[in-house]
Amino acid sequence: MAKDKVRVGVVGSKFAADFHADSYKRNDKVELVAVAALDGLEEYKAKWGVKDTYKDYKEMLQRDDIDLVSICVPNFLHAQVAIACAAAGKDVICEKPLATNSADAAKAVAACKEAGVKLFYAEDWCFAPSLKRVIEIVKKGGIGDVLYVKAKEVHNGTHSPFAKKKETCGGGSLIHLGIHPVGWALHLLGEEGKNPVVEVIGKTNGGSADNYVHKDNTGEDFGLGIIKFAKGQHAFVEGNYITLGGMDDKIELYGTAGRIAVDLTFGSPVSVYSRPGIDYVIEKTDNTVGWTKPAVDEFFNLGYVEELAYFVDCVAKDEQPFWGVSGDNGLMCLRVIEAMYKSSEEGRTIKLG
Numbered sequence: 001m002a003k004d005k006v007r008v009g010v011v012g013s014k015f016a017a018d019f020h021a022d023s024y025k026r027n028d029k030v031e032l033v034a035v036a037a038l039d040g041l042e043e044y045k046a047k048w049g050v051k052d053t054y055k056d057y058k059e060m061l062q063r064d065d066i067d068l069v070s071i072c073v074p075n076f077l078h079a080q081v082a083i084a085c086a087a088a089g090k091d092v093i094c095e096k097p098l099a100t101n102s103a104d105a106a107k108a109v110a111a112c113k114e115a116g117v118k119l120f121y122a123e124d125w126c127f128a129p130s131l132k133r134v135i136e137i138v139k140k141g142g143i144g145d146v147l148y149v150k151a152k153e154v155h156n157g158t159h160s161p162f163a164k165k166k167e168t169c170g171g172g173s174l175i176h177l178g179i180h181p182v183g184w185a186l187h188l189l190g191e192e193g194k195n196p197v198v199e200v201i202g203k204t205n206g207g208s209a210d211n212y213v214h215k216d217n218t219g220e221d222f223g224l225g226i227i228k229f230a231k232g233q234h235a236f237v238e239g240n241y242i243t244l245g246g247m248d249d250k251i252e253l254y255g256t257a258g259r260i261a262v263d264l265t266f267g268s269p270v271s272v273y274s275r276p277g278i279d280y281v282i283e284k285t286d287n288t289v290g291w292t293k294p295a296v297d298e299f300f301n302l303g304y305v306e307e308l309a310y311f312v313d314c315v316a317k318d319e320q321p322f323w324g325v326s327g328d329n330g331l332m333c334l335r336v337i338e339a340m341y342k343s344s345e346e347g348r349t350i351k352l353g
């Protein structure tokens with residue numbers, strides 16, 4: 001049934017919960033009614049004007065007036081919160097990755113399907129305005145047939161203590177950052193109901209003492225992957241924590257009749273030279289002195305604003321999400337990432353049937 005207002009509850013109160021609230025506050029169809037988290041509740045309430053706070057997310061899910069839940073907690077909790085949302089009859093947005101492994105992700109997808117609730121996989125790259133333009137150009141034949149996608153998300157290390165541990169993250173930089181290029185390549189080259197991937201190769205430096213920089217992270221700080229698609233195209237993806245100077249997201253496409261290059265994070269139209277330094281440049285920049293390219297609206301450019309508006313519209317209009325942000329794609333991303341880890345451990349190509 002169509003709804004005028006979508007009432008949202010957020011689980012988590014920190015980094016991701018902030019950009020979800022920022023996007024909801026820009027949307028007059030949303031009423032942000034409650035937040036549940038272990039810490040940071042008072043700060044979140046004051047910052048975003050949320051009325052009710054909960055220490056236990058299960059208590060929040062008992063409310064009848066919540067339509068949609070944003071899962072913004074560490075990766076190891078994603079599947080269990082999604083399953084609890086399904087049991088409570090709430091539509092659910094899950095931050096990436098859908099779970100720490102594909103078995104748990106499959107359980108979350110099945111629980112949501114069985115309960116008849118919508119599961120949105122929050123791959124924000126699908127809504128980054130620059131990457132939407134890329135898809136438009138490709139669909140209109142601007143570069144011919146796509147042969148090869150090369151994409152990365154890399155920075156100098158995660159802020160979240162949960163993302164530093166393999167058990168609570170599912171791995172290291174490959175699952176935590178590399179999942180964005182994986183998800184976007186699957187969005188571009190895959191389709192609903194068909195297995196788009198035939199082979200996967202991966203290489204990571206393994207975690208802990210074997211890491212290049214972050215010896216305290218049990219997950220790797222350097223990861224590479226190659227995906228071969230059923231129609232013959234390849235994607236090369238990177239996720240690492242060894243990159244200084246701010247979060248670097250770059251995407252290249254090579255086609256039979258052209259090519260495209262996107263600089264998602266350093267492409268600001270503003271150039272600043274500052275001797276004292278400025279307040280903020282882009283995510284994970286540790287130095288703002290000298291020449292910088294400060295983002296104009298980072299949350300918008302990364303896709304969060306349009307992403308959350310789209311999910312809210314799906315709930316309001318009672319529509320299912322498109323393939324790139326479906327639970328099924330979230331699950332496929334994890335099958336690919338797991339195959340990359342297996343390939344790295346066993347030193348061989350993994351076939352995905």
Ligand SMILES: NC(=O)c1ccc[n+]([C@@H]2O[C@H](COP(=O)([O-])OP(=O)(O)OC[C@H]3O[C@@H](n4cnc5c(N)ncnc54)[C@H](O)[C@@H]3O)[C@@H](O)[C@H]2O)c1
Pocket residue numbers: 011012013014015016017036037038039040055057071072073074075077095096097122124159160161162176
């Ligand atoms: N799409 C993106 O680009 C993007 C960017 C950043 C983070 N994320 C994802 O968002 C999620 C959260 O990341 P973050 O950086 O905000 O994490 P964080 O570590 O900064 O915050 C974790 C939050 O979870 C809460 N929490 C922990 N255990 C809980 C529990 N049992 N019940 C309720 N709340 C609990 C904590 O209170 C805290 O508010 C991660 O899965 C991450 O992958 C996505």
